[in-house]
Amino acid sequence: MPALATSVPQHIHEELTMAERGGLLTFLLLGLFLGLAGSSPPPEPVECAHGTSDCTVTNVYGSFPDRTVCRAANATFPRTEEELVAAVAAAAAAKRKVKVATRHSHSFTKLACPGGRDGTIISTKRLNKTVSLDAAKGLMTVESGMVLKDLIQAAAEAGLALPHSPYWYGVTIGGLLATGAHGSSLWGKGSAVHEYIVGMRIVTPALASQGFAVVRELSVGDPDLDAVKVSLGVLGVVSQVTLALQPMFKRSVTFETRDDMDLPAQAAVWGRLHEFGDMAWLPWQGKVIYRKDNRVPVSTKGHGLNDYLGYRSNPTLALITDRATEERLEEDNSDIARCLAARVPSALFELQGYGFTNDGSFFTGWPVIGFQNRIQASGTCISSPEDGLLSTCTWDPRIRSPFFYSSSFSIALSKAPSFIAEMQKLRDLKPCAFCGLDATLGVLLRYVKASSAYLGKSEDSIDFDFTYYRSYTQGEPRANSDVVDELEQLALCKYDAVPHWGKNRNFAFDGVIAKYPKAAEFLKVKARYDPDGIFSSEWSDQVLGAKGSSNMAEKSCGIEGICICSDDSHCAPEKGYFCHPGKVFTDARVCSTRRTFGDDLLKEQ
Ligand SMILES: Cc1cc2nc3c(=O)[nH]c(=O)nc-3n(C[C@H](O)[C@H](O)[C@H](O)COP(=O)(O)OP(=O)(O)OC[C@H]3O[C@@H](n4cnc5c(N)ncnc54)[C@H](O)[C@@H]3O)c2cc1C
Ligand SMILES: *[C@@H]1O[C@H](CO)[C@@H](O)[C@H](O)[C@H]1NC(C)=O
Ligand SMILES: *[C@@H]1O[C@H](CO)[C@@H](O)[C@H](O)[C@H]1NC(C)=O
Helix, strand or coil, X not given: CHHHHHHCCXXXXXXXXXXXXXXXXXXXXXXXXXXXXXXXXXXXXXXXXXXXXXXXXXXXXXXXXXXXXXXXXXXXXXXXXXXXXXXXXXXXXXXXXXXXXXXXXXXXXXHHCCCCCCCEEEECCCCCCEEEEECCCCEXXXXXXXXXXXXXXXXXXXXXXXXXXXXXXXXXXXXXXXXXXXXXXXXXXXXXXXXXXXXXXXXXXXXXXXXXXXXXXXXXXXXXXXXXXXXXXXXXXXXXXXXXXXXXXXXXXXXXXXXXXXXXXXXXXXXXXXXXXXEEEECCCCEEEEEEEEEECCCCCCCCEECCHHHCCEEHHHHHHHHHHHHHHHHHCCHHHXXXXXXXXXXXXXXXXXXXXXXXXXXXXXXXXXXXXXXXXXXXXXXXXXXXXXXXXXXXXXXXXXXXXXXXXXXXXXXXXXXXXXXXXXXXXXXXXXXHHHHCCCEEEEEECCCCCCCCCCCCEEEEEEEEEXXXXXXXXXXCHHHHHHHHHHHHHHCCCEECCCCCCHHXXXXXXXXXXXXXXXXXXXXXXXXXXXCCCHHHHHHCCCXXXXXXXXXXXXXXXXXXXXXXXXXXXXXXXXXXXXXXXCCCEEEECCCCHHHHHHHHC
């Protein structure tokens, strides 16, 4: 902290008011330096007004990208596969819409919402047991509602490791598979969890003569497995999953910060050099935090632990203060103050080894060496006992906590270097517009391999992942939103990026299905498994290109990320935000206050 303060010129320093500094300080002191023990678990995503009827379902942030509330007539919580079959049969017999909700529902996108308003929610929160485990063969079968944390632990107790996973272990195996979730690797089968599936049981609707629902058992070699592995939840309810695991291994992790001049070239090779390599790019500071992360023999000394700072619980008071500071910085519209504040999180995270420790308690320096199950993922904020909301995960919707969008899209490895170079060009035009990304620890670049899954990646890719400020007020412009919007359109429109199914704002999914060469195969399986479309919703129909568009042209839709603006009314003209072309990617259409020659071009068209 002192090092930081002295490196900042006095006049800039004064831009931060006492309140802002106070806010940051509270956050630092309470949130980061006192590793807290207690925390409230996340809220229940499914809430019913009367018993199990008259329900709403939401995600863990309490808000879908379009800010609508999702209603369902009732919810069921099966404990066994028989109960699950009965639940699907009841919905199928009545032709009622149905969707699966999970223990915490971590997807941003509105995937868990049943169609219409009188659908049924089937929660997998009680389907969380290990069904079988064969340590000799390395096979583990679990129920689909099992939380990744529990899965990793159960496997480790038998000496087994899931080689790749998302970095956050609060998700369920059924949910993470449905959205194609991944870690980072180009080695072996790659980083997507669905590559390690060797069997699945899925409950689908069926004819009356079959009792309205059947269990389909799929194993390696069955082409349907390529549909069911990454299903967006539209094929039926996955009951069980069988994973091929590896003998437990150790990893050695080192983070190394360098400048970002050669990032395009490095990104092309880094994933080949390091099995679990990734890169966190801080575009405003012009820095990249390279993750060197490789397997080492189990005999290597070290009992390291990854308890990532961003996934720990924080005192409610600190989170509220932090959000208030963010809101002030937004309102004040001072890039200088925002950029000053933006240095703090990355500096602090670096100082504390990002939450890694060499022995489970102390961070003494890199490398951190430890068992896979202790390094691959974290998320301690989900798992502590109720403490009456004294502390929570950063994004807990029950308090006025930091509220953000999460964008994540993959670009073919062959094209990623030019995308990065164009993004650098945009950054160089207006570096301070990128402070917001630095403040949320930058853009995480991770490797994902080509998959046989119909809705998996069709090519080896780099996934770009970042979060940024979201207003609690609908239609309220964000500072420098034009730059982030241009960046996303550049990726999606020019570089054929595919959005992560569980993240992003709605506009990113417009026409997405055309980017999947095997989409037709997926839709054939969908027609066979769910001919009446009870697992379809308005949102999944839009995403799958069946009906409607995820680009909703309406007032302030460009501000909300539910459309690409094509008219000033899609922005906030009353607040000075108009629909303009991008600065580097001139085909982009973004809401901005800018007045350039581009305006006239657009108006003439
Ligand atoms: C803090 C955080 C960090 C993250 N980190 C990563 C990361 O490192 N890598 C990554 O790829 N993603 C990451 N994600 C995204 C996350 O992996 C996905 O959003 C994931 O799908 C969430 O899983 P869930 O269990 O909460 O599923 P939900 O969001 O509840 O469900 C997702 C979809 O799957 C369906 N579904 C769930 N279970 C079943 C089932 N049994 N049968 C049929 N359909 C089902 C649901 O209906 C829904 O359509 C992160 C998210 C958060 C919040
Ligand atoms: C669910 O709601 C529907 C419509 O309101 C009703 O017909 C059905 O009986 C309910 N089912 C259960 C299990 O409560
Ligand atoms: C299943 O969920 C229950 C209830 O939250 C929990 O107590 C239990 O530990 C979980 N079981 C497993 C195997 O993870």
